Amino acid sequence: MGLDEIKIGGLGASRRRVEDNRFIRGKGNYIDDIVLPGMLHMEILRSPLAHARIKSIDATKAWAIPGVRLVLTGETMASRNLAWMPTLSYDTQAVLATDKVRFQGQEVACVVADDPYIAKDACEAIVVDYEPLPVIINPQQALAPNAPLIRDDKENQRDNVVFDWVVGDKDGTDKAFAKADVVSKLELHYPRSHPSPMETCGSIADFDRSTSKLTVYMTTQAPHIIRAAVALVAELPEHMIRIVSPDLGGGFGNKVPVYPGYVASILASILLERPVKWIEDKTGNLISTGFARDIYLRGEMALRKDGKILGVRMHTDSDHGAFFSDAQPSKFKIGLMHSAFACYDIPAAHLTARGVYTNKAPGGVAYRCSFRVTEAMFFQERMVQAAADDLGMDQAEFRRINFVRDDDFPHRTPFGFLTDSGQYGKCLDVGLEAIGYQDFLRQKADAAKKGRLLGIGISTMTEPLGAGNSREYDILGIKMFDSAELRVHLTGKAILRTGAKTQGQGHETTWAQIVAHELGIPADDVTVEEGDTDTAPFGMGTYASRSTPVAGAAVAMVSRKIRAKARKLAAHLLEVSEEDIEWELGRFYVRSSPDRGVTIQDCAMAAYTNVPDGLEPGLENNAYYDPPNLTWPFACYIATVEVDPETGVWDVLNMVAVDDCGVRINPMIVEGQIMGGLTEAYAMASMQFITFDSEGNCVGSNYMDYLLPTAWETPGFELHEVVTPCPHHPIGAKGVGECATVGGPAAFVNAVMDALKGTGVRNIDMPLLPDRVYEAITQRHDVSGAPPVKMDDT
Amino acid sequence: MSSLYVEVSPEPASDVPVRRVTITVNGEPRTADVEPRLLLAHLLRSGFGLTGTHTGCDTTNCGVCTVLFDGTPIKSCTMLAVQADGHEVLTVEGLAGASELHPIQEAFKDEHGLQCGFCTPGMMLTAKAFLEDNPDPTEDEVRWALSGNMCRCTGYQNIVKSVLAAAEMLRAKAGN
Ligand code: FES
Numbered sequence: 007m008g009l010d011e012i013k014i015g016g017l018g019a020s021r022r023r024v025e026d027n028r029f030i031r032g033k034g035n036y037i038d039d040i041v042l043p044g045m046l047h048m049e050i051l052r053s054p055l056a057h058a059r060i061k062s063i064d065a066t067k068a069w070a071i072p073g074v075r076l077v078l079t080g081e082t083m084a085s086r087n088l089a090w091m092p093t094l095s096y097d098t099q100a101v102l103a104t105d106k107v108r109f110q111g112q113e114v115a116c117v118v119a120d121d122p123y124i125a126k127d128a129c130e131a132i133v134v135d136y137e138p139l140p141v142i143i144n145p146q147q148a149l150a151p152n153a154p155l156i157r158d159d160k161e162n163q164r165d166n167v168v169f170d171w172v173v174g175d176k177d178g179t180d181k182a183f184a185k186a187d188v189v190s191k192l193e194l195h196y197p198r199s200h201p202s203p204m205e206t207c208g209s210i211a212d213f214d215r216s217t218s219k220l221t222v223y224m225t226t227q228a229p230h231i232i233r234a235a236v237a238l239v240a241e242l243p244e245h246m247i248r249i250v251s252p253d254l255g256g257g258f259g260n261k262v263p264v265y266p267g268y269v270a271s272i273l274a275s276i277l278l279e280r281p282v283k284w285i286e287d288k289t290g291n292l293i294s295t296g297f298a299r300d301i302y303l304r305g306e307m308a309l310r311k312d313g314k315i316l317g318v319r320m321h322t323d324s325d326h327g328a329f330f331s332d333a334q335p336s337k338f339k340i341g342l343m344h345s346a347f348a349c350y351d352i353p354a355a356h357l358t359a360r361g362v363y364t365n366k367a368p369g370g371v372a373y374r375c376s377f378r379v380t381e382a383m384f385f386q387e388r389m390v391q392a393a394a395d396d397l398g399m400d401q402a403e404f405r406r407i408n409f410v411r412d413d414d415f416p417h418r419t420p421f422g423f424l425t426d427s428g429q430y431g432k433c434l435d436v437g438l439e440a441i442g443y444q445d446f447l448r449q450k451a452d453a454a455k456k457g458r459l460l461g462i463g464i465s466t467m468t469e470p471l472g473a474g475n476s477r478e479y480d481i482l483g484i485k486m487f488d489s490a491e492l493r494v495h496l497t498g499k500a501i502l503r504t505g506a507k508t509q510g511q512g513h514e515t516t517w518a519q520i521v522a523h524e525l526g527i528p529a530d531d532v533t534v535e536e537g538d539t540d541t542a543p544f545g546m547g548t549y550a551s552r553s554t555p556v557a558g559a560a561v562a563m564v565s566r567k568i569r570a571k572a573r574k575l576a577a578h579l580l581e582v583s584e585e586d587i588e589w590e591l592g593r594f595y596v597r598s599s600p601d602r603g604v605t606i607q608d609c610a611m612a613a614y615t616n617v618p619d620g621l622e623p624g625l626e627n628n629a630y631y632d633p634p635n636l637t638w639p640f641a642c643y644i645a646t647v648e649v650d651p652e653t654g655v656w657d658v659l660n661m662v663a664v665d666d667c668g669v670r671i672n673p674m675i676v677e678g679q680i681m682g683g684l685t686e687a688y689a690m691a692s693m694q695f696i697t698f699d700s701e702g703n704c705v706g707s708n709y710m711d712y713l714l715p716t717a718w719e720t721p722g723f724e725l726h727e728v729v730t731p732c733p734h735h736p737i738g739a740k741g742v743g744e745c746a747t748v749g750g751p752a753a754f755v756n757a758v759m760d761a762l763k764g765t766g767v768r769n770i771d772m773p774l775l776p777d778r779v780y781e782a783i784t785q786r787h788d789v790s791g792a793p794p795v796k797m798d799d800t
Numbered sequence: 801m802s803s804l805y806v807e808v809s810p811e812p813a814s815d816v817p818v819r820r821v822t823i824t825v826n827g828e829p830r831t832a833d834v835e836p837r838l839l840l841a842h843l844l845r846s847g848f849g850l851t852g853t854h855t856g857c858d859t860t861n862c863g864v865c866t867v868l869f870d871g872t873p874i875k876s877c878t879m880l881a882v883q884a885d886g887h888e889v890l891t892v893e894g895l896a897g898a899s900e901l902h903p904i905q906e907a908f909k910d911e912h913g914l915q916c917g918f919c920t921p922g923m924m925l926t927a928k929a930f931l932e933d934n935p936d937p938t939e940d941e942v943r944w945a946l947s948g949n950m951c952r953c954t955g956y957q958n959i960v961k962s963v964l965a966a967a968e969m970l971r972a973k974a975g976n
């Protein structure tokens with residue numbers, strides 16, 4: 007029998023969160039809360055222009071302001087070989103501009119002063135003389151003949167192309183199209199968006215000359231990657247670098263890249279030998295850091311009359327801004343875009359992807375997303391709806407007949423991934439039932455007679471989480487495994503550390519639950535620590551919903567190693583041989599007399615007080631987990647909407663989410679993740695985008711222009727679950743953080759497009775702002791491109 | 801001056817004006833000399849060490865800096881410290897009693913009304929003032945009341961649940 011797993015806070019317990027105890031008291035420890043003795047403050051001067059040559063920088067007046075300690079410019083950085091830094095995608099990025107600025111908001115100079123107000127004053131006192139250059143704001147302009155060269159700093163760069171990448175089976179796909187009864191086409195734009203956590207980025211660099219040790223407190227989702235990067239960029243020995251990621255006020259992918267502010271604060275601290283704090287303001291965050299999406303997608307689907315999909319072709323043009331600095335697995339230039347159509351049984355597919363430089367902030371980060379899967383799944387589900395419409399088929403039925411069936415696993419996807427589990431049809435059924443599909447179709451038909459526009463949108467998808475196995479996944483050559491270290495103290499309490507880094511996902515709560523599940527140590531007896539590279543084992547951090555699939559697996563594996571050693575101690579205590587011992591949650595007992603047993607706590611005590619000959623004392627271990635495959639959760643999101651034909655405003659009537667993320671460690675937290683994700687999905691579909699005018703001015707540099715939904719706009723969500731355990735994960739979990747953000751947007755857009763069915767409108771690009779919807783309804787045409795700059799402006 | 805030691809800058813910026821303010825923060829009068837341009841949020845955080853009040857947007861949009869000013873929620877990133885002279889400010893640090901949490905804090909934990917926790921202090925303070933005005937609100941009323949506080953993590957549903965649960969606890973308490 008063993009212990010009651012739910013009572014000890016094991017797997018499946020909706021355990022209340024440990025971290026909340028400090029957050030609800032205002033005792034979190036975020037970057038800006040940290041104060042070090044003698045600390046100075048750094049501010050960044052940014053470029054007002056999107057593309058310009060720097061003729062001169064005069065900082066004399068800034069130096070003269072009392073309290074100013076240091077002014078850094080590109081020149082200072084260059085003299086230390088730090089004007090440029092390598093990105094996580096084999097490109098280079100300017101730390102402080104030397105030759106020219108390439109996007110609005112680019113870092114031009116930094117001031118370090120006694121307080122942040124003085125530093126800001128001094129930034130304003132710096133005079134920069136710019137010579138404006140022609141500006142490129144989208145791929146169409148970037149690829150035009152004779153387009154100005156943005157990256158003239160790079161020796162072999164002759165055009166604005168970052169990469170050209172191809173995957174899939176061209177011949178097979180051509181043949182599929184030759185056989186098609188119907189070819190359905192779709193072209194769309196996924197607008198530029200910003201992950202925009204409530205907390206901006208920041209760092210405190212603290213270089214101690216007496217020990218040569220550099221400690222950097224930093225808002226990073228991946229502290230170990232940062233340590234490696236600093237070791238390479240600053241040429242400091244890695245053991246003399248300590249990166250500490252404190253409590254993070256959200257991340258969502260924004261806190262993965264290495265930003266110039268971090269590097270400048272490090273150099274400032276080395277030069278001044280004092281701690282230097284840099285806290286980015288919101289505008290700095292929105293205009294210069296990790297953008298997402300901004301991609302033009304087009305494709306076509308070869309269809310048989312009976313609804314079978316025969317093949318798919320896709321092409322993407324992605325806008326990476328001035329530097330290719332988003333972290334993608336090295337092998338995959340357009341991330342995991344080729345996970346598109348993975349839940350459908352499609353014989354052949356082909357994808358070409360082109361990335362370009364523009365005069366915009368570096369973009370393309372995985373915003374609550376596994377490397378471009380959001381764009382992939384959005385295209386997939388919009389394409390599927392368009393195809394169903396072209397065939398005149400019911401959109402649910404069209405999906406069902408093309409789904410990979412439950413008994414077809416493992417299944418090779420059209421682009422070569424291996425999916426291993428799922429119950430797609432069942433998830434769809436649960437969703438249709440919950441939303442009342444047939445009823446709604448009747449309501450819709452009745453409403454139509456009265457001139458009301460109702461619509462229903464479905465989005466179903468399986469996406470790859472948990473990057474990833476070392477055969478295929480690395481960033482800068484570093485393999486994407488993860489780690490956990492567990493120390494059980496003599497009284498049976500424990501501390502667990504992992505290479506991941508929580509940003510609100512609740513690792514401090516859930517990792518302890520995995521230990522409880524594996525060892526029977528109550529979760530309340532396990533402290534969880536992450537984010538300090540001096541103490542945490544090496545790991546690749548938290549993004550791409552990889553924590554549970556990779557670090558979470560490592561937690562289970564290290565617990566099992568501890569259990570294996572505890573078994574030896576138990577045998578010693580019970581004076582029987584190991585083979586005669588059985589395990590139940592929290593306790594070893596003698597098989598032939600189950601009453602004779604010792605608890606895991608007894609074993610822990612013995613590890614320090616009563617160790618048999620030949621056994622090493624202590625009870626601690628670590629595990630590095632290299633996942634055999636990605637994990638493949640499945641989700642079905644269904645939204646119903648009403649569109650007001652008079653105004654173009656649309657309201658969500660109902661939203662149902664069915665998530666199969668495998669075994670749920672803490673159902674309360676899983677549901678919290680799904681609701682948060684659905685809200686970001688709704689945000690993207692309805693209001694959230696960042697655009698640029700023809701001069702490259704960022705429209706969306708603050709929360710008055712960049713709209714995020716509040717409690718008032720956000721609809722309610724109804725959540726359901728299906729559980730198909732992951733066959734290769736030690737506890738059967740698949741990960742969940744991003745699923746709703748990835749799959750959600752298409753449900754809302756499909757719903758609005760369904761409401762407009764029959765008007766001849768095939769596509770409105772996100773966000774579906776009322777004026778765009780109104781334009782589509784009244785003009786009866788598609789509305790495409792990034793507002794307000796339309797594609798035909800180019 | 802009761803400090804044992806105060807460091808004085810060797811080259812004081814003589815033209816920097818300073819004003820003395822006294823603000824009752826969480827029930828305790830606190831006095832400070834401030835530059836007139838200093839924001840209240842920064843005085844609370846850097847001056848008084850009350851880092852539970854966060855700053856996020858600088859434009860009065862996000863609400864992570866919300867405190868109660870004479871009982872009313874205000875955004876402390878958009879108020880000067882000198883404007884608070886002679887007034888009462890309640891921050892998240894003043895929410896719990898000596899031994900027990902405020903029902904709103906309990907409810908946020910119980911209903912999973914927070915993830916990263918960055919918006920939470922502001923949310924809870926807005927909720928406190930709101931529930932004092934409207935002890936038995938509808939879901940829509942809660943949503944409207946919270947619309948000046950943004951959260952990027954939770955999707956609001958559990959925040960709304962937390963506030964409704966807190967309202968119930970507070971009503972039960974008041975009934976006793
Ligand atoms: S920081 Fe005050 S409202 Fe955002």
Ligand code: FES
Pocket residue numbers: 204255256510913914915916917918919920950951952953954
């Ligand atoms: S909990 Fe993270 S912003 Fe609200």
